[in-house]
Amino acid sequence: MQYRAPVREMQFYLEHVLGAGRLAETDRFAEATGEMTEAILTEAARLAEGVLAPLNRAGDETPARLENGVVRTSPGFADGYRAIAEGGWVGISADPEHGGMGLPMVMTTCVNEMMSGACLSLSLNPLMSQGQIEALEHHASEELQALYLPKLISGTWCGTMNLTESGAGSDVGALRTKAEPNGDGTYAITGQKIYITWGDHDMAENICHLVLARLPDGGPGTKGISLFLVPKYLPTEDGEPGVANSLKAVSLEHKMGLHGSPTAVMAYEGATGWLVGEPQGGMAAMFTMMNNARLGVGVQGLGQAEAALQQAVAYALERTQGRSPVEGGKGTIVDHADVRRMLLTMKALTASVRAICLDLAFSIDMARATGEAAWQARAAFLTPIAKAFGTDVGCQVAEMGIQVHGGMGYIEETGAAQYYRDARVTTIYEGTNGIQAMDLVGRKLMDGGAAARSLLDEIAKTAAAVPEGFGDGLSAAHAAAMETLDWMLATDNLNDRFAGAVPFLRALGLTLGAHYLTKAALANGEEERMQIARYAVRRLLCEVPGLCAVAREGAEDLYALDAEALAG
């Protein structure tokens, strides 16, 4: 089964649902015309289909491994990485001043979906570099930028993020890695970081680590944290990799999936690092980066969903089994109503997530291009939904893909299980989905619900215009979401909101998705789009009123029981 990049879908949503043509009307993205989009997406599709997708199984079967202190990557990965770098895809959204393409986030999002869908484990490598590039563009000194950005943007060097420690995961402020001034403007970094994606490998000349650490005068908690750039090899005067820094990958994790992506424990023993941004300004720098990274992770879920969907559809069309339950059936399992239920659910959810991620990307672009606060607020509100709903859907669709395959789904050679195993971590990293939901009902409602209401108003307009036969599912979902938003805003005790955060986020994700699908159907009246939108409205939105009711239950009951009583 060969992955096919869904270029036509992306273009349709950009053009007909989001009106992304408006980007080309701004000064900043004047070059982002329809032709430009077409050319970029076509080229990226060629890379994803022809180069990356064929590596996906090898990454799973032959994991990256640590041998004598060196990480050996999976067969073919180095060639695949070179193709990504040489195509300029690492620096797709980076500043042209240092060699980037300067393309809008909508384009990066499409490209990243294709790379994630084709080979998630390899695609994480350039994603990490992209995050680092963004952090350096916003926060590093001109000297650091001049030295590192061209190398990172060209893909000659790679970047990583070092946040987590064994005692400091979701609670970043508990970290203990130290940074002590060397007196020459550099710092000595000492500590151990875990879960470092692509923390070491043999595919690039140098690997640059962005490390959160505490200065001697850094207070406790997140406020005392600073950010440092710590390269594997110290650059020489002419900017080439020189002597080895005092850092190493001490072990790789044995993970459920993403075997092709080495996840390292990194040890820093007085490693030389350079401050990025202000002293104690580490969290601010990380947050800039993390917001876009959250969109990136949502897109990873989307990529896995699309790939799992494609494989399941192909299998269902080809697998014969028993008599057809319908007249004129082809005798394959796609004749069965329940198989169609699964495939349509997978399709509608995947398309929903794509629309949400693209709307978020578009909002980020418009915020940058226009500086308008409303676009910024829209982007901020959509971020936790894109990350959490996107990755939940990634797992749910991959899980259904296994089921469509029957017994073959449990056999690893088929590849269906790998989509699930690879996608599974996306609901956890870059802030667990529980934390995303807390962000949604906490920080993202601090505008008094303005951004939420603005989105819900758009949904109400779509609900008023649904075609015949759609029923009132979208109106009902809108009403339930509205009632729940009002409840959240009227609820002062934040923990009561938190108790309902996950179901509320899912309700919003489903409702937004059905809204976009309906808009897509209304945009050109294509029968296919009409059918999928109707399916989403009539069958997927049924979940929403129940989710919203639970979201308004509050926290008290959850604490009525000693947790010790729950097992056994």
Added chain:
Amino acid sequence: MQYRAPVREMQFYLEHVLGAGRLAETDRFAEATGEMTEAILTEAARLAEGVLAPLNRAGDETPARLENGVVRTSPGFADGYRAIAEGGWVGISADPEHGGMGLPMVMTTCVNEMMSGACLSLSLNPLMSQGQIEALEHHASEELQALYLPKLISGTWCGTMNLTESGAGSDVGALRTKAEPNGDGTYAITGQKIYITWGDHDMAENICHLVLARLPDGGPGTKGISLFLVPKYLPTEDGEPGVANSLKAVSLEHKMGLHGSPTAVMAYEGATGWLVGEPQGGMAAMFTMMNNARLGVGVQGLGQAEAALQQAVAYALERTQGRSPVEGGKGTIVDHADVRRMLLTMKALTASVRAICLDLAFSIDMARATGEAAWQARAAFLTPIAKAFGTDVGCQVAEMGIQVHGGMGYIEETGAAQYYRDARVTTIYEGTNGIQAMDLVGRKLMDGGAAARSLLDEIAKTAAAVPEGFGDGLSAAHAAAMETLDWMLATDNLNDRFAGAVPFLRALGLTLGAHYLTKAALANGEEERMQIARYAVRRLLCEVPGLCAVAREGAEDLYALDAEALAG
């Protein structure tokens, strides 16, 4: 983390919710007193906790492998199997005439839950033998019974089931394995079978295969299929393993989970077999066995759910992370509302499935003991629910267990991911959950809905008696289920029913679960049970009206679209 067998929970449900004391009032199960139950469960718990649970990780890390035609099992598995056999657990429900314990199904169900929860991959071995014992008890000749049953019941020999072929999975009737009379009362079996659980191994003197095959005069489809007993070693005159039969394991599958359980492709090349039951009566014989096997698979889901729950609770109680969001919190992640939401959901679902499986086991026992058709009908109706809802919950709870662990959940050493990977096949084998749901709304409503209504009437009684603070969730769920049942019965086109079968089955599973949990709470008013039941009624049943609405949508929309249009 050490697995603890939930003996107290089992006893409570048997005694106070199901009234299983009635069993001891029947002639057949007069010995199944409370003391007997206590003694059996305590002994089984010792085996599960002390012997089997410690093997679970080794089975995953060191899969069974095929070497020079011999299957080598995972470290410690042979000792574990010996302990199961020597304890008499293989023959727990077998006829005492051949050495079995003759215990009721409720007891077998409790024991199988413990074995599944402790080490699912090893526990599948005795489960396969139990299925074979049952088939031989019902269908084999006295000679075959006298020779094979004592060996199987003592665990000296093991049994397997050979149904599936590469072109014949859910559609068993497509199978092509042939059986030709040898003229001496035996048959020559030729063909290849796939997905044979514990198809070969080094833990027993002999392995006996029950093989579905077609006689020369066997017509097409399921009606032409007969059942044969085909041992690995042909018994000598004194009933000991003699010369090797013409069969072998040609390969083992590389599976997502259950690595400790060898899943073989078995090749038969004129292997000697004995007919079990009537010629062309193979499917009837398989069906006897498969009904109970479906309960057994539901219980596998239950076992994984309980084990995953226990590990998640232990982790959440111990893992410190950030400031507590509640006053007086302990600073562990269990202070967080969303972690509690996950743990309570896991607990309520697990307890729901246990109650459903035990009620089904009890109904089977009462049907056997009394011969009453109503018990038989109740058992038949509960069977697909126990299998499909039980295994869906197994996966859902294991999936939530990973999420509770955060990043640690993705690291294999933790064991959280293994529960999911091991449980994942249970929604597929022994009839996919889609097929279970079709059975529920098809065959199991052929009584005009009598069995369904009888269960729903019980739920209505519980709904009328819910304690204060439970809200009307149970009444609403009952009403929605009732409306959907009426719709199903009024719908002649079976495919319209099939289109809603999976959501309807889940709705019934959730509603039944909340009903049992509420009965448990009402039984003794314990605060813990009250809280869990209230949680289930107020927060889990919100899903039910939406599921039921979807279940009544019919099939037409599902076929409106060419399946080819779903990908990309």
